[in-house]
Amino acid sequence: MTTLRVLCWDDPRCLAPMRAAATAFAAARPGVRVEVAGRPLAAFNDQPIEEAAAGHDVVVFDYPMAPRAAESGALLPVRPAGAGAVGAAHGSFDWDGRSWGIPVDAACQVAVSRADLLPATDVPRTWADVLAFARAHPGRVAVPLFHSDVLCALLSITAAVGAPIGPGGFVADDSAVEVLCELAALLDDQLLDRNPPAVLAELATSDRWLYSPLLFGYARWSAGPGAADGEPAPSPTGARLAWHDAPTGPDGVIGSLLGGAGLGVSAASTAPDLAAEFAAWYGGADVQRRIVGPSGGQPAAAAAWDDQDLDRAFGGFYSATRRSMLAAVRRPAHPRWPAFQYEAGLLLRDGLAGRARPAGLAAELRAMQRRHGIPTASTADDKVVPA
Numbered sequence: 064m065t066t067l068r069v070l071c072w073d074d075p076r077c078l079a080p081m082r083a084a085a086t087a088f089a090a091a092r093p094g095v096r097v098e099v100a101g102r103p104l105a106a107f108n109d110q111p112i113e114e115a116a117a118g119h120d121v122v123v124f125d126y127p128m129a130p131r132a133a134e135s136g137a138l139l140p141v142r143p144a145g146a147g148a149v150g151a152a153h154g155s156f157d158w159d160g161r162s163w164g165i166p167v168d169a170a171c172q173v174a175v176s177r178a179d180l181l182p183a184t185d186v187p188r189t190w191a192d193v194l195a196f197a198r199a200h201p202g203r204v205a206v207p208l209f210h211s212d213v214l215c216a217l218l219s220i221t222a223a224v225g226a227p228i229g230p231g232g233f234v235a236d237d238s239a240v241e242v243l244c245e246l247a248a249l250l251d252d253q254l255l256d257r258n259p260p261a262v263l264a265e266l267a268t269s270d271r272w273l274y275s276p277l278l279f280g281y282a283r284w285s286a287g288p289g290a291a292d293g294e295p296a297p298s299p300t301g302a303r304l305a306w307h308d309a310p311t312g313p314d315g316v317i318g319s320l321l322g323g324a325g326l327g328v329s330a331a332s333t334a335p336d337l338a339a340e341f342a343a344w345y346g347g348a349d350v351q352r353r354i355v356g357p358s359g360g361q362p363a364a365a366a367a368w369d370d371q372d373l374d375r376a377f378g379g380f381y382s383a384t385r386r387s388m389l390a391a392v393r394r395p396a397h398p399r400w401p402a403f404q405y406e407a408g409l410l411l412r413d414g415l416a417g418r419a420r421p422a423g424l425a426a427e428l429r430a431m432q433r434r435h436g437i438p439t440a441s442t443a444d445d446k447v448v449p450a
Contacts, residue, residue, distance in 0.1 A: 073101030080360030108211035120332040126155040138327040149365040164325030165346035166363035171391035178305035197249040210408035223318025230396040232438030240425040247415040283359040285378030306383040321391040403435040
């Protein structure tokens with residue numbers, strides 16, 4: 064018996080489709096067993112890839128970890144795949160001429176509202192609208208400001224204001240930091256300790272918040288009856304969340320950062336060929352459409368995002384956020400990015416908690432960027448354009 068050990072993050076979006084796929088993969092291959100384990104979302108965001116890969120054959124990991132995975136030898140290169148991935152997910156795990164992961168989960172930062180409490184015509188569309196809405200509705204707007212999310216929020220705003228950001232680097236723009244600081248000052252301080260699943264859970268199950276302008280989308284929170292094995296259970300409010308594109312900046316640019324995940328083959332694997340076969344199989348368009356999406360996962364395959372039946376089963380999530388997905392920008396590709404991301408998230412979170420001056424906070428962020436050697440984007444490829 065050959066056992067493949069797969070490490071996910073511990074949300075039904077990752078675990079449920081992986082377990083369903085593990086059963087199908089093993090059923091077609093006598094003598095193969097696939098074990099699925101989970102780690103907290105915070106570990107998915109912050110744990111060094113070397114630690115995550117140890118003791119596993121296949122690892123679900125975030126694309127900014129790819130350069131570090133290559134440099135450290137934590138993962139084995141895989142055959143290039145994911146040509147059918149949606150938007151910027153295609154090629155997101157490539158580094159130094161090789162692929163280090165196969166895109167299997169696609170997400171980006173989008174907006175979400177309670178359709179029963181906020182008419183669609185009242186949902187803010189621009190960042191100017193968002194700030195005006197937050198002032199007019201004290202305590203009714205939510206944005207996850209946990210350290211691993213607050214930098215992502217800033218990078219989405221950076222894209223919206225038209226400042227350079229992409230695989231080549233980014234600019235810690237004063238105007239983007241100012242928008243983030245102004246918004247945070249209008250939010251509940253408890254959001255400094257909330258991540259997207261926590262915000263979505265409360266948004267769906269209480270009437271505390273009306274709207275979030277920016278968080279990573281989770282299709283499963285709009286699952287209809289019978290979809291995704293009942294995950295999540297219908298909320299006590301009976302509410303279904305309505306999804307929207309991320310807010311635009313002054314020039315009409317949708318500001319959204321790519322999230323999602325890929326499958327990597329651990330250098331510690333005792334069955335690397337089988338692990339690579341599983342990763343490629345799981346990332347294939349057929350499995351993404353037939354198993355991953357219906358099980359409550361969030362496929363990376365464009366074919367799944369275009370599947371009308373899947374879209375209907377999940378409350379129109381895919382069609383409502385597709386423009387943001389196609390406009391989403393990637394975080395810089397650099398071996399030091401994971402360390403920078405962690406430290407920068409803490410810097411921003413503490414700065415927002417202490418009501419730091421935006422210009423001073425932006426200057427501190429730029430100094431940290433220089434210390435880590437993260438480039439300032441300056442090429443045309445890293446400039447965002449209207450979607």
